[in-house]
Amino acid sequence: MRIGVGSGNPVKREATERAVAGADGFxxxxxxxxxxxxxxxxxxxxxxxxxxxxxxxRANAVLDEGYGLGVGIEGGVAEFTERDDLFLVxxxxxxxxxxxxxxxxxxxxxxxxxxxxxxxxEELGPxxxxxxxxxxxxxxxxxxxxxxxxRVDRTDALRTAVAGALGPFVxxxx
Numbered sequence: 001m002r003i004g005v006g007s008g009n010p011v012k013r014e015a016t017e018r019a020v021a022g023a024d025g026f027x028x029x030x031x032x033x034x035x036x037x038x039x040x041x042x043x044x045x046x047x048x049x050x051x052x053x054x055x056x057x058r059a060n061a062v063l064d065e066g067y068g069l070g071v072g073i074e075g076g077v078a079e080f081t082e083r084d085d086l087f088l089v090x091x092x093x094x095x096x097x098x099x100x101x102x103x104x105x106x107x108x109x110x111x112x113x114x115x116x117x118x119x120x121x122e123e124l125g126p127x128x129x130x131x132x133x134x135x136x137x138x139x140x141x142x143x144x145x146x147x148x149x150x151r152v153d154r155t156d157a158l159r160t161a162v163a164g165a166l167g168p169f170v171x172x173x174x
Contacts, residue, residue, distance in 0.1 A: 001026065004035035004067030006058030011139055012073045015158035023170050037061035039074055044123040051076030052091040052102060055165075059093040059100065069169070070095045073158055075143075077110070077118055086115035088124065088143050092161035094169060101174070103164025105157045108147045 003020065005013045013034045020026040038061065039045075039054035051074050058072025072093045077086050090105035110118065117127045125138040132146055142154025168174035 001030050001068045002066075003030060003032045003069045003071060004062035004065055005032060006035055006037040006039075006062045006070065006072045008034050008036040009139055010034070011142065011154050012071075012158060015073065015155045016071050016162050018155065018159040019162035019166060023166065025170065033067075035062050035065050035067065037065070039072075041074070041076075044118070045074060045076030046078065047076070048078050048089060048091070048104075051078065051089055052093070052104075055091040055093040056095070056100065056102065059095040063095055063097055068096065071162060071165075073162065075124070075138075075158075077115075077124060078107070086110045086118060088147065090144075090158055090161050092158065092165040094162065094165040096169070099168045099174075101165040101168040103161050103167065105161030105164075106144065106152065108144060110143075110147070 005016045013032055017032045037058055040057035041050050041054035045051040045054050054074035055072040059070040062070030075090045078089045079086055087107045087109055089107050092103055094101045114127055118124055128137040128143050144157040145153040
């Protein structure tokens with residue numbers, strides 16, 4: 001089976017490979033490929049709904065490119081109603097044209113100085129590059145890696161979201 005990941009980011013492809021590794025129905029004939037497609041949401045999605053929509057849009061757009069299974073992964077920022085904190089959030093969607101699975105990954109509170117810059121209109125990725133004095137943090141450890149001191153890197157965090165979104169494809173409970 002050819003699985004397309006709706007992004008050119010190697011971290012998202014690796015997260016998908018890890019999520020399908022060893023799962024029933026995803027054997028030696030399974031290939032996971034990057035397939036950059038638009039998310040249909042802003043570069044910095046705000047809120048769970050917008051972030052989740054970006055993941056779904058990517059998964060469906062990948063199907064239009066001829067893949068048997070489309071995976072969309074989107075990172076964003078969101079607030080929870082009872083708090084003023086801003087969180088890094090991540091959502092994944094998996095689609096085959098008939099079924100769609102959607103799941104979230106970890107939500108990590110952003111430090112106030114970073115949250116302030118994002119609220120002022122900056123994108124999280126470039127802010128993290130600036131704060132860490134690195135380049136392209138999003139394609140490496142990601143904000144998740146930085147915020148957890150490397151205990152959870154971006155690939156692991158996104159793998160969790162993809163694994164959850166695979167639910168309808170790996171179990172009869174749905």
